Amino acid sequence: MESNEVLKAIRDRRSIFKYKDEDVSAEDIETILEAGRWAPSYANIQPWNFVVVRDPETKKKLFEISRRITLFREGIEQAPVIIIVAVDQEADPNHFVEAGAVASQNMALAAHSIGLSSYWVGVFDINSEKDSAEKDVIKTLELGDDARVISLLPVGKPDQTRTSERKDLEDIVIEE
Ligand SMILES: Cc1cc2nc3c(=O)[nH]c(=O)nc-3n(C[C@H](O)[C@H](O)[C@H](O)COP(=O)(O)O)c2cc1C
Structure with missing residues (x-):
């Protein structure tokens, strides 16, 4: 397979759960947010907001919420x-999930490309149950009534290496 920086980033990005006790610069965070901003969205509606949390108390609350729905990390x-x-699900009722997903992946790849790591904490609750982790994230961050949360992306300098596998192409590609 041919390779270039984009393909290499796609191939080498891994979900990382341990981070070094080192700060990440505002400039690096802006680089990541820019990658999210340039994600595609249906009719270019861009129905997203990216909330940047550095406050330890808020991070702790998000951690307590997310550990209810995921493996302890x-x-x-x-x-x-x-x-x-x-x-904002009202801004694009049909495609808000995909919009949030592509923005999330753009940001994960951007983080990887500048030597940072993340992983996707999937709080999105398709049934929008009132006691869901997603609703609690919305309350914690005081997002509006129409807000939905697609991902939480912790960002930091990696303090572990991980491997991952994928199904073979021949098992997933259908040639018509
Ligand atoms: C929609 C979505 C939700 C995810 N939710 C979680 C999660 O809640 N907790 C977690 O540890 N990883 C979560 N992940 C990360 C996946 O487990 C991970 O991407 C997958 O195991 C492949 O590993 P890799 O990213 O290192 O290649 C999620 C990924 C996606 C795309």
Whole structure:
């Protein structure tokens, strides 16, 4: 397969759960947010907000919420920054999930490309149950009534290496 920087970043990005006790600069966070901003969205509606959390108390609250729905991971509290990808479901009722997802992946790839790491904490609750982790994130961050949360992305300098596997192309591609 041919390779270039984009393909290499796509191939080498891994979910990282342990971060070094080092800050991430505002400039690096802006680089990541810019990558989210340039994600595609249906009719270019851009129905997203990216919430940048550095406050330890808020990070702790997000950690307590997210551990209810996921395997216990230290990363969310350890990471110096958490970016929350929120979308306005009224702005684009049909495609708000995809919009938030592509913005999230753009940001994960951008973080990787500048030597940082993240992982996707999937709080989105398709049924929008009132006691869901997603609703609690919305309350914690005081997002509006129409807000939905697609991902929480802790961002920090990686303090572990991980490997991952994928299904073979021949098992997923259907040639018509
Ligand atoms: C929609 C979505 C939700 C995810 N939710 C979680 C999660 O809640 N907790 C977690 O540890 N990882 C979560 N992940 C990360 C996946 O577990 C990870 O991407 C997958 O195992 C492949 O590993 P890799 O990213 O290192 O290649 C999520 C990923 C996606 C795309």
